[in-house]
Amino acid sequence: MAIAQAMCTAFKKELMLGTHNFATNGNAFKLALYAEGSGGKSSTTATLGATTTAFVTTGEVASSGSYATGGGTLTKVAPSTSGTTALTDFADISFTTATITAMGALIYNDTNSNKAVCVLDFTSNKTSTSGTFTVQFPTADASNAIIRIA
Amino acid sequence: MDMLDLGNSEVGTVNVMTSDHGGLSNEQVVDLVLDKILLVSNNAPPAIKEQAFLFKNQIREVLFSYVEFTKRQERATITQTLAKAGHEDLAEIIRRL
Numbered sequence: 001m002a003i004a005q006a007m008c009t010a011f012k013k014e015l016m017l018g019t020h021n022f023a024t025n026g027n028a029f030k031l032a033l034y035a036e037g038s039g040g041k042s043s044t045t046a047t048l049g050a051t052t053t054a055f056v057t058t059g060e061v062a063s064s065g066s067y068a069t070g071g072g073t074l075t076k077v078a079p080s081t082s083g084t085t086a087l088t089d090f091a092d093i094s095f096t097t098a099t100i101t102a103m104g105a106l107i108y109n110d111t112n113s114n115k116a117v118c119v120l121d122f123t124s125n126k127t128s129t130s131g132t133f134t135v136q137f138p139t140a141d142a143s144n145a146i147i148r149i150a
Numbered sequence: 151m152d153m154l155d156l157g158n159s160e161v162g163t164v165n166v167m168t169s170d171h172g173g174l175s176n177e178q179v180v181d182l183v184l185d186k187i188l189l190v191s192n193n194a195p196p197a198i199k200e201q202a203f204l205f206k207n208q209i210r211e212v213l214f215s216y217v218e219f220t221k222r223q224e225r226a227t228i229t230q231t232l233a234k235a236g237h238e239d240l241a242e243i244i245r246r247l
Binding site for chain 2: 130143144
């Protein structure tokens with residue numbers, strides 16, 4: 001699979017090195033959209049997964065509407081705990097008036113050398129045509145939050 | 151066992167919602183809100199699940215009406231702003247949405 005959902009292995013190491021700061025006044029994180037097959041820039045196909053170490057342009061969808069290449073900046077929700085699980089979350093992100101076909105996304109640290117955080121697999125192509133493309137993050141709890149340490 | 155985990159289970163994945171030739175519909179917005187308000191676990195006992203889904207449907211109707219109301223109110227404000235600025239034709243287009 002060209003896009004496989006995963007927490008990037010390099011990110012796990014970088015957490016231990018204190019590279020990523022998810023506090024609301026911490027680093028800036030972005031979400032970039034990617035295509036498999038047609039839909040990306042120059043018909044390239046994205047290859048993203050656990051081994052991804054940083055933002056890549058290969059397979060990223062083209063700029064359209066409010067989506068600009070490089071992706072949109074995520075609004076962070078301060079890390080918290082639930083029971084013995086630590087978790088962090090982002091506000092949902094929308095791109096408007098956009099013609100986009102995407103199969104997945106990469107969240108990366110825009111502040112620290114575009115280092116990769118995690119890959120999201122939409123499992124099928126999602127398409128907006130001159131419309132809104134919204135990515136809704138899961139409920140921020142110990143079982144579902146987008147990034148959690150149990 | 152301690153582990154670092156990404157929300158990649160069936161209920162933990164992101165939800166992508168798209169629209170064509172305009173913004174999300176009222177129904178789509180309501181679905182987004184409901185997914186944030188009430189998550190029904192696949193492992194919940196059937197009786198609890200049934201109650202949860204009934205409740206979800208009840209608040210869906212309330213949310214839908216208020217989403218529609220909010221959009222109408224915003225359009226009313228935009229219409230007035232455009233009309234006051236002398237853009238009667240644009241105001242009329244917005245009013246008819």
